[in-house]
Amino acid sequence: MTNATESSAEPPALDGALLLPGDDGFDAACTGYQRAVSHRPGRVVAARSAGDVRAAVTYAAGHGLAVSARVGGHGPTTSLDGGVLVDLRGLTGVDVDPARRTARIDGGATWQHVLDAASPHGLAPLSGSSPHVGAVPYTLGGGIGLLGRRYGYAADHVRALEVVTADGVLRRVTASAKDEPERELFWALRGGGAGGCIVTAMELDLVEVSEVHGGSLYVDVAEAGDVLDRWRRWTEEVPDTVTSGVAMLVFPDVPGVPEELRGRHIAQLQLCVAEAGDADHVDRLRELVPAVRDTVRTRAFAESGAIFDEPDRPHAYRSRTAMLRALDPGALVRLPATVGPAAPVMCVAGLRHLGGAFARSPRVASAVGHREAAYLMSVLSPVAPTSEATDEEAATLHADVLAPFAPDTLGAHLSFAFGRQAGADVRSAFTPATADRLLRLRQRIDPGDTIPANHPLPPR
Numbered sequence: 001m002t003n004a005t006e007s008s009a010e011p012p013a014l015d016g017a018l019l020l021p022g023d024d025g026f027d028a029a030c031t032g033y034q035r036a037v038s039h040r041p042g043r044v045v046a047a048r049s050a051g052d053v054r055a056a057v058t059y060a061a062g063h064g065l066a067v068s069a070r071v072g073g074h075g076p077t078t079s080l081d082g083g084v085l086v087d088l089r090g091l092t093g094v095d096v097d098p099a100r101r102t103a104r105i106d107g108g109a110t111w112q113h114v115l116d117a118a119s120p121h122g123l124a125p126l127s128g129s130s131p132h133v134g135a136v137p138y139t140l141g142g143g144i145g146l147l148g149r150r151y152g153y154a155a156d157h158v159r160a161l162e163v164v165t166a167d168g169v170l171r172r173v174t175a176s177a178k179d180e181p182e183r184e185l186f187w188a189l190r191g192g193g194a195g196g197c198i199v200t201a202m203e204l205d206l207v208e209v210s211e212v213h214g215g216s217l218y219v220d221v222a223e224a225g226d227v228l229d230r231w232r233r234w235t236e237e238v239p240d241t242v243t244s245g246v247a248m249l250v251f252p253d254v255p256g257v258p259e260e261l262r263g264r265h266i267a268q269l270q271l272c273v274a275e276a277g278d279a280d281h282v283d284r285l286r287e288l289v290p291a292v293r294d295t296v297r298t299r300a301f302a303e304s305g306a307i308f309d310e311p312d313r314p315h316a317y318r319s320r321t322a323m324l325r326a327l328d329p330g331a332l333v334r335l336p337a338t339v340g341p342a343a344p345v346m347c348v349a350g351l352r353h354l355g356g357a358f359a360r361s362p363r364v365a366s367a368v369g370h371r372e373a374a375y376l377m378s379v380l381s382p383v384a385p386t387s388e389a390t391d392e393e394a395a396t397l398h399a400d401v402l403a404p405f406a407p408d409t410l411g412a413h414l415s416f417a418f419g420r421q422a423g424a425d426v427r428s429a430f431t432p433a434t435a436d437r438l439l440r441l442r443q444r445i446d447p448g449d450t451i452p453a454n455h456p457l458p459p460r
């Protein structure tokens, strides 16, 4: 193994493979689900071990190159130009310890890998709406999951992280690590986002959930213009076992889309009830909103991807977010008109109900921002080349959509913020003190910016 100061033509022998432009698999490694970002690295390390990640980082640091990792490719904000891309999709091991109710998850495992390994033991991770996103990148951003109001952010359940820092050293960081920078890194990586190191493995708690009552109620907005406010009032009454969200979108009128949704402006109410005894809350919501399609049923949590039923086709998109202390009914009632068929560019307005365990402080402090938020709002648009909309057109609409909610806005939530965000928005995801602390740590552990942050924090 070389160290950061040595230079060699290529990284040393790898368990995985080194891919150069033109090699089989190179292009596929450079593009993920988010098609607005296409990496153009000089080299791809298709990693199969933590040693491969060390070799890639050491090589990049030694040559003054940037290095970035990828799993599902749902969330990158910038293309890597030159440098080394570490493709973690071959590093997907999951070891479940049923007695301790924990899992050790490799840095490239998706939530589906974890769901499949945990479910035979009657256990579940605090995964989110899409089983295809990487468990590690999701958790680095906090992790707003389907069981979140019952158990909190995924980041609150991390016990240890194994990381390769920019100096090429593999470290195990925990709350009780001997070195102060490692304890600080443990704090930062739970909610502070990607940057400064590459996580090769993560150990986290699982919860005892094998089945949930979940799915979506699809409501035609033309039949219930105040559907969002009805959902809001319902969220004020439900217990912490009920986690829900809404996506509002106009479905295209094309074959492949369920007939009852085609061409309609729909509010998709996404529901996950962690305990069977609380399923009657779904019946109450059914009485409040006239659903044209209803997929809510008792299902194995391992199939929880069917709850939101998100598109699995890669596309180009950008979005903005707002963590809200409350949902203003007046702003909510006006929302369907702003994002509906008459919107200048297509968009999907999303709301997630937070509170419950999301709002409770974890045993060990973390960098998760705005715990007090009651709702998360996001607005997302497909952009070129997937649609004709430009980034600027999408950004203008997103600003208009979020403006009425400004009085209740605490700041952004970066996991759902797709595309490069304004520096002020990135900082707004944290308190000024937390943003400064994250920035200080990154400058300390990665002074050469070898592993750039996905959402770079500007100084105050």
Ligand SMILES: Cc1cc2nc3c(=O)[nH]c(=O)nc-3n(C[C@H](O)[C@H](O)[C@H](O)COP(=O)(O)OP(=O)(O)OC[C@H]3O[C@@H](n4cnc5c(N)ncnc54)[C@H](O)[C@@H]3O)c2cc1C
Residues within 6 Å of the ligand: 032, 033, 068, 069, 070, 071, 072, 073, 074, 075, 076, 077, 088, 107, 108, 127, 128, 129, 130, 132, 133, 134, 135, 136, 137, 138, 139, 141, 142, 143, 144, 145, 146, 194, 195, 197, 198, 199, 200, 310, 415, 416, 453, 454
């Ligand atoms: C359809 C969809 C549904 C989603 N649902 C949810 C949800 O329910 N809850 C939620 O909280 N979030 C959700 N997200 C956001 C998602 O968690 C983040 O975008 C996450 O980063 C995507 O994971 P990925 O595997 O695609 O990461 P990638 O896009 O591959 O990587 C994202 C960033 O993390 C870095 N990175 C990747 N792996 C590592 C690693 N091992 N160590 C260090 N850095 C790394 C990359 O370099 C990049 O900067 C969703 C996103 C989409 C598109």
